[in-house]
Amino acid sequence: MHQNRVDETYIKVGKVCKYLYRAVDKEGQTIEFMLSAKRDVLAAKRFFRKMMRADHRRLPFSINVDKNAAYPDAFSESQQEQVLPHDYTLRRVKYLNNIIEQDHRFIKKKVRALQCFRSFHTAERTLQGVEAMHMLHKGQVKRLSSDDALGQAKFVASLFQIAA
Numbered sequence: 339m340h341q342n343r344v345d346e347t348y349i350k351v352g353k354v355c356k357y358l359y360r361a362v363d364k365e366g367q368t369i370e371f372m373l374s375a376k377r378d379v380l381a382a383k384r385f386f387r388k389m390m391r392a393d394h395r396r397l398p399f400s401i402n403v404d405k406n407a408a409y410p411d412a413f414s415e416s417q418q419e420q421v422l423p424h425d426y427t428l429r430r431v432k433y434l435n436n437i438i439e440q441d442h443r444f445i446k447k448k449v450r451a452l453q454c455f456r457s458f459h460t461a462e463r464t465l466q467g468v469e470a471m472h473m474l475h476k477g478q479v480k481r482l483s484s485d486d487a488l489g490q491a492k493f494v495a496s497l498f499q500i501a502a
Contacts (some may be wrong), residue, residue, distance in 0.1 A: 341429070342369060342389070342398040343438040346377060346406070347446065349465070351455045358445065358465060359385040362438045363398070368473050373462045382412030385419050402429045444472050470494065 341364050348355040355378045361369040370392040374381040376489075386401075403409040409428065416422040450466045455461035473479060474490050 340364070341400040341402055341434070342390070343402045343435050344409070345404055345435050345442070346374075348451055349373065349455070349461060351458050351461045353454075356458065356461065357381065358440070360438060360445075361385075361389045361392075362441055364437065365435050366437050366441060368441070368478065371469050373458070373465055375458065377406070377408065377412045379408045379415070382406075382408045382420075383416050383421070386412060386416045388454045390421055398426065400427045400430060402427055402434045404432055404435055405430060421471050421494070437479060441472075444475075445469070448472075453483070469498045 341363050342359045344359070345363070346357045348360045349358050350356075357374045358371060358375060359381070360371045363369055370385070370389040372385050372388050374384070401413070403413075409430070413422065413428040417424055417426070445465070445468060449465075454466065455464065471494070474493065479493060
């Protein structure tokens, strides 16, 4: 059974906490991420919708989440709205999210070095770059090895429309 792990972590924007929702598969490969101002049912539903639109190698049959109270409601509402298929299951097993909790460490380390973001837009754009670099580091980009520095530089340049 293919499972996705979904979790959120907080990111400081100004003096306020915002929430970075992330999904990884059971191998630790990043599937999707989204910065949200709130940590509620609507934000979780938006993330499920975004996760299902992402380019997957395999669609999950099970989505594992932590004990956040918003997930069960968001999951059932997403199934009713046919965003998530009805044969998917929601699992709330905390230890299964260890993979994503460890994956958060890299993102938090990079964000901590940047101190604090001044605006939501700046945080969102910077996190897109940090996540892209993390995906490169994990070897997720096809035809590009994690030790090919020139290839990575060209990929990042094309991603952000800059000259390498």
